[in-house]
Amino acid sequence: MRLSELFFATLRDDPADAEMPSHRLLLRAGYLRQLGSGLYSLLPLGFRVNKRVEQVIREEMNAIGCQELEMPVIHPADLWRESGRYDLIGPEMARFKDRGDRDMVIAMTHEEVVTDLLRDIIRSYRQLPVRLYHFQTKFRDEPRSRGGLIRVREFVMKDSYSCDRDDEGLDASYWAHHGAYVRIFERLGLEAIPVASDVGMMGGSLAHEFMVLNPAGEDVLVLCDACGFSANRQVASVKVPLVDLGPALPVEEIETPDTTTIADLAAFLGVDATRTAKAAFFMAGDGRLVTAIVRGDRDVNETKLSNVAKVSGGLRPATVDEIHAAGMEPGYGSAVGAHDTFVVVDEIAAASPNLVAGANRVGYHLRNVNLGRDFQADLVADIDNAREGDACPVCGHPVILRNGIEVGNIFKLGTRYSAALGATYLGEDGQAHPIVMGSYGIGLGRNVACIVEAHHDEKGIAWPDEVAPYPAHLVSIGTNKEPRVGELAKELHDGAAAAGREILWDDRDDSPGVKFNDAELLGMPWIITVSPRSLAAGGVEVTRRATGQRSVMPLDDARAWLTGSGPAPHLTEPASVASQAASESAGTRS
RNA sequence: CGGGGCGUAGCGAAGCUUGGCAUCGCGCGUGCUUUGGGAGCACGAGAUCGUGGGUUCGAAUCCCGCCGCCCCGACCA
Numbered sequence: 055m056r057l058s059e060l061f062f063a064t065l066r067d068d069p070a071d072a073e074m075p076s077h078r079l080l081l082r083a084g085y086l087r088q089l090g091s092g093l094y095s096l097l098p099l100g101f102r103v104n105k106r107v108e109q110v111i112r113e114e115m116n117a118i119g120c121q122e123l124e125m126p127v128i129h130p131a132d133l134w135r136e137s138g139r140y141d142l143i144g145p146e147m148a149r150f151k152d153r154g155d156r157d158m159v160i161a162m163t164h165e166e167v168v169t170d171l172l173r174d175i176i177r178s179y180r181q182l183p184v185r186l187y188h189f190q191t192k193f194r195d196e197p198r199s200r201g202g203l204i205r206v207r208e209f210v211m212k213d214s215y216s217c218d219r220d221d222e223g224l225d226a227s228y229w230a231h232h233g234a235y236v237r238i239f240e241r242l243g244l245e246a247i248p249v250a251s252d253v254g255m256m257g258g259s260l261a262h263e264f265m266v267l268n269p270a271g272e273d274v275l276v277l278c279d280a281c282g283f284s285a286n287r288q289v290a291s292v293k294v295p296l297v298d299l300g301p302a303l304p305v306e307e308i309e310t311p312d313t314t315t316i317a318d319l320a321a322f323l324g325v326d327a328t329r330t331a332k333a334a335f336f337m338a339g340d341g342r343l344v345t346a347i348v349r350g351d352r353d354v355n356e357t358k359l360s361n362v363a364k365v366s367g368g369l370r371p372a373t374v375d376e377i378h379a380a381g382m383e384p385g386y387g388s389a390v391g392a393h394d395t396f397v398v399v400d401e402i403a404a405a406s407p408n409l410v411a412g413a414n415r416v417g418y419h420l421r422n423v424n425l426g427r428d429f430q431a432d433l434v435a436d437i438d439n440a441r442e443g444d445a446c447p448v449c450g451h452p453v454i455l456r457n458g459i460e461v462g463n464i465f466k467l468g469t470r471y472s473a474a475l476g477a478t479y480l481g482e483d484g485q486a487h488p489i490v491m492g493s494y495g496i497g498l499g500r501n502v503a504c505i506v507e508a509h510h511d512e513k514g515i516a517w518p519d520e521v522a523p524y525p526a527h528l529v530s531i532g533t534n535k536e537p538r539v540g541e542l543a544k545e546l547h548d549g550a551a552a553a554g555r556e557i558l559w560d561d562r563d564d565s566p567g568v569k570f571n572d573a574e575l576l577g578m579p580w581i582i583t584v585s586p587r588s589l590a591a592g593g594v595e596v597t598r599r600a601t602g603q604r605s606v607m608p609l610d611d612a613r614a615w616l617t618g619s620g621p622a623p624h625l626t627e628p629a630s631v632a633s634q635a636a637s638e639s640a641g642t643r644s
Numbered sequence: 645c646g647g648g649g650c651g652u653a654g655c656g657a658a659g660c661u662u663g664g665c666a667u668c669g670c671g672c673g674u675g676c677u678u679u680g681g682g683a684g685c686a687c688g689a690g691a692u693c694g695u696g697g698g699u700u701c702g703a704a705u706c707c708c709g710c711c712g713c714c715c716c717g718a719c720c721a
Binding site: 144192563572 | 645650654655656657669670671678679680681682683712713714715717718719720721
């Protein structure tokens, strides 16, 4: 591909709206253009990267016996009504009516459609297991897109679905995907950590997310250096030491002026925050006031709370009026004497006797409050929010917290959809059984962005070989001085293309500085320079983009390499200090 | 949806406080020179200043509404 003919444009200045390196570089290097919030066009270069990522995924999916198919982007709303998600999902799903006034939706995922196919096609246990996947556009009207391709509204996802007879089969499918995902991310050059995760809107029983560490990540991971434990904070249960405060003592009301925070209260009374109880109030989408009680030194994890309280429609902070209506007082609140509220007590607080809790009266708290005697819980559960330094649940070593970007996820759905839609098979026992399903996703664009996040330096992108849009970037210099340069560049370019291994050739009439800078910005793994100087040195100069290592390659070797009949350059020269630093910052960022 | 910021040529910005000819750099076109690290000179094209209304003799600038984009939060596979 001649650069002079490529549909692209590089930008010398950073785009004002791009903050993340991947966003900035993909725009600057001409891989991407924005159409609207969370809507991007892939230019030819970006499209090629996407296709290469897709191919890696396709190969690994095929390798575990997944069959590729394609399902529509537009679905009849009735199908989503059958699963119950039509009403469950809010404005995130786009809805419209077709010309026949029928309700339709734009797909945000494909569980419903694949289950519809299953109930049509699967009759007998003999047809199971089956694993299906496709690459298809999803539209999710996110409240807020961000970070270029990191979070968008329209994107292509590889989603696969496993269909088994029983939990044992599902387990095999699940771990087959787990293995395939490990291989996929390794091939893509991503250090993805599988973490136990929340099942979210998908429903189901077990889920892992594959996370790439990144300061701009939207998820918080709880990690243990010592034993390798990893979990999303939304599900992480760390070990928190309990404080034994002895047998229950009588309740005592005490005056505690101006102590609306735990810090103020603990300071005022001269007690540790671990000896207090904290109340947090939420209004659920289903209309319930949810009161969460945690030990004073801990915080509520809203995802956990939402899950254990089986909240539909989400949680929001309650208003003062709503709290008053349940007989409680913000700042001096507790579940003591509360009514018309769903009380969830964290396990740590539940195991802590004689806590200082709010008296539900401005300026007063209660000493020696005990669960069961002084207030009741509708539910005792883990709603604790893990913190850096807490003890690892596996080995007890202090955990660390890191931000991560989710590059893939795997879910055990079970019979959530097959039961709702009536996708059953006849078992050996002659009875109908719901198909046991799993669902597995990888967002292509987000992975492309994460690859750039992990493989770039201050000059630009440095694609791993596996996903680079072209294997090499040929720079011809000094064609005016030496006609052989242009002839040779054309020969190398045309030869590679004829061999089906197209390379990029910067044939533009620009100065060497412009060409080198663009080559480094675009990020092909190899930069090949043809110039009078390289010819005098005996061939072409080859530079490894990621490390800056370079050497001269004889012409015949270069021809052989580029046409696929010879090996890639072997670089013996050590990388310079500067380029080593560059490659380190590029390679270890993840 | 709450908080903050920003919309001026393809990109990046100045001008706005204090109303008075639409600016700068890069990029782009033509010509000549130049060609191993973002070249030089000359000429040139390109902007209804996001949008609608208002105030005013006069609005990029002041006032009101709307739209769009980015960041933080809420939310979220």
